[in-house]
Amino acid sequence: MAATLVENRTLLKVDELKMYFPQGARLAWSAASTDKPGLRRVVKYLRAVDGVSFSIERGQTLGLVGESGSGKTTIGRAIVRLYEPTAGQILFWDKDQDKELDLASLDGEKLRQVRRRVQMVFQDPYASLNPRFTIGSLIAEPMQIYNTGSKQEIHDRVLELLKVVGLRPEYADRYPHEFSGGQRQRIAVARALSINPELVIADEPVSALDVSVRAQVLNLLQRLQKQFALTYLFVSHDLSVVRHVADRIAVMYMGKIVEMADRDELYSAPLHPYTQALLSAIPIPDPQVEKKRQRIILPGDLPSPINLPTGCRFRTRCPLAQQICSEVEPSFEAKDGGSHFAACHFAQKRAS
Helix, strand or coil: CCCCCCCCCEEEEEEEEEEEEEEEEEEEEECCCCCCCEEEEEEEEEEEEEEEEEEEECCCEEEEECCCCCCHHHHHHHHCCCCCCCEEEEEEEECCCCEEEECCCCCHHHHHHHHCCEEEECCCCCCCCCCCCCHHHHHHHHHHHCCCCCHHHHHHHHHHHHHHCCCCHHHHHCCHHHCCHHHHHHHHHHHHHCCCCCEEEEECCCCCCCHHHHHHHHHHHHHHHHHHCCEEEEEECCHHHHHHHCCEEEEEECCEEEEEEEHHHHHHCCCCHHHHHHHHCCCCCCHHHHHHCCCCCCCCCCCCCCCCCCCCCCCCCCCCCCHHHHHCCCCCEECCCCCCEECCCCHHHHHC
């Protein structure tokens, strides 16, 4: 059932998004009663994203965090349709048509027109920029594709964007290999902003950068958000980074969101044991406080996304798992009637 965007304040709403990747096939014996017994072709699927739902309000930042392999990057790529979603809706508010559009079902020219409003900044600034093009050409390319102005207007816009992201206009004639990682990421941001998007998906935008450069890029993203009224989906594995940029945070584990809340509430009172373990790993720059903290060590390894555990997917590593956790998958619901959501049978008990 399609969800309705409330009062045009919600820019993006993802509803039961699924992204499955086939992992080859094998022949297996089947004795189904509806058909003759014999060999059947069986295909297994890697369930990278399995029924994820969330929304992002205009001008806000949703932080999407989790371990590597949790599916957070796949969600970003599915939203911009680099991946074809297996199921679900991706509802985006089109202010020109004054209605919501399902990006998951669009194709051709309709998808192309909406894509100019949803841009992505990729994780690796060394791989996301074509080394054969100058910086000016890379930033100008989206504007040329969408024919947003004359040759001179596009040139002037390129120089303006370089200034906006903190680079010199004369850099337009240089090539990507002449820049550092932080400078390349600034160029990638300028390229994403060239066609005036409304939503920017930042996929681990600072994880490949030196620690000394991360703060500069994060401050740049926050400044640009205010300057251009941008909405962010900020993907990261680092909760300490997300804390500085996000308004709300969603925590993912094995293809599902297990907890979502306002930033301050999530950090002060996490309900899910997985979130508690992630937060316990964040170092505090105070030796006395850090010495008293107790680190939560999760046992075991991540389960295979091809053969996931029954019931709760986290139960194989959860210190609070009980019999019900293996039999019934916990529903993702609001706790205490508020805006703090968690998928755990014992979330309320731990919060008390």
